[in-house]
Amino acid sequence: MSARDDSTAAARWRRLVTGRLAELDCLSPRAGSLSGSFWDGGRAERYAKHTRITDAGKDPFLRRLRRVTDASSSAIDVGAGTGRYALALASGVGQVTAVEPSAAMLAVLRSQAEQLQVANVATVQATWEDADVSRADVAFSSFVLALVPHAGPFLEKLDASARRRVLLYLGAFSADAVLDPLWRHFHDVPRAPAPTYLDALAVLRELGIEPTAKVVEIPNDRRFESIADAVEHYRDALLLTDTAAVRRELEELLGAWLLGRKGALRSPLRTAAAAILEWRPRH
Ligand SMILES: C[S@@+](CC[C@H](N)C(=O)[O-])C[C@H]1O[C@@H](n2cnc3c(N)ncnc32)[C@H](O)[C@@H]1O
Numbered sequence: 001m002s003a004r005d006d007s008t009a010a011a012r013w014r015r016l017v018t019g020r021l022a023e024l025d026c027l028s029p030r031a032g033s034l035s036g037s038f039w040d041g042g043r044a045e046r047y048a049k050h051t052r053i054t055d056a057g058k059d060p061f062l063r064r065l066r067r068v069t070d071a072s073s074s075a076i077d078v079g080a081g082t083g084r085y086a087l088a089l090a091s092g093v094g095q096v097t098a099v100e101p102s103a104a105m106l107a108v109l110r111s112q113a114e115q116l117q118v119a120n121v122a123t124v125q126a127t128w129e130d131a132d133v134s135r136a137d138v139a140f141s142s143f144v145l146a147l148v149p150h151a152g153p154f155l156e157k158l159d160a161s162a163r164r165r166v167l168l169y170l171g172a173f174s175a176d177a178v179l180d181p182l183w184r185h186f187h188d189v190p191r192a193p194a195p196t197y198l199d200a201l202a203v204l205r206e207l208g209i210e211p212t213a214k215v216v217e218i219p220n221d222r223r224f225e226s227i228a229d230a231v232e233h234y235r236d237a238l239l240l241t242d243t244a245a246v247r248r249e250l251e252e253l254l255g256a257w258l259l260g261r262k263g264a265l266r267s268p269l270r271t272a273a274a275a276i277l278e279w280r281p282r283h
Pocket of ligand 1 (some may be wrong): 034035036038051078079080082083084085099100101102105126127129130134141143144146148225
């Protein structure tokens, strides 16, 4: 774990993110970079399947994005992933630029754009730090910041790239809280803490940005076809080595916790909290 430096909110953010990345590196040394090969080997496709927006009217972030855009707006989706927001927003705006460093994530985004006949989403393969894109009316980023150790420059660029509005979407109730008993059972130590939206708020305030913060509930639509699917998902989320003993033990623990029947097994949690941070750019 990195040395404790909490002298500023940005330093605290950096410590938390690097501690978390070091833990991933140590437990899954072959996992690859979270802005690159981590998403290869089918992970991008699985991500797309499980983050698909099934009811656009119920997705709190999409609802907010639609409120602050209209048919003539341009938008930048930073760390667009498989495009759940870029593609869902496209029909209601003039143009979306999806910035995404992972080739695997972009491949899924482009194939979904083709299937949906979406023609106004331009893609840029780059990290946000390296991307060269023109300003847009709205710049937004969903579930990316917690992967970025140097939050300050990332946020400054987001702020400078928007003419009218910036929106950030982050977890507000860490999935770690749910996984904690399982994590401690298998690893014998608590998980390295991830930064929260409150840490992000503190970093923004240090930059002179005062966003509004709204905590919303995201419906948990994830269903598992079988206990084996659930075991694979939680084994990956818990960064556990793939052995028969681990699978057996997880199956026993999950069997007692998951609800529903084969074909639609689900976690007992119906929703998870997320935070929308929003502000008008400073310039
Ligand atoms: C959890 S996914 C979120 C994807 C999408 N925004 C969503 O909400 O479904 C995180 C994404 O951030 C991307 N990413 C990681 N570091 C990044 C960076 N420095 N700049 C831009 N994107 C980054 C990853 O490649 C990945 O696609």
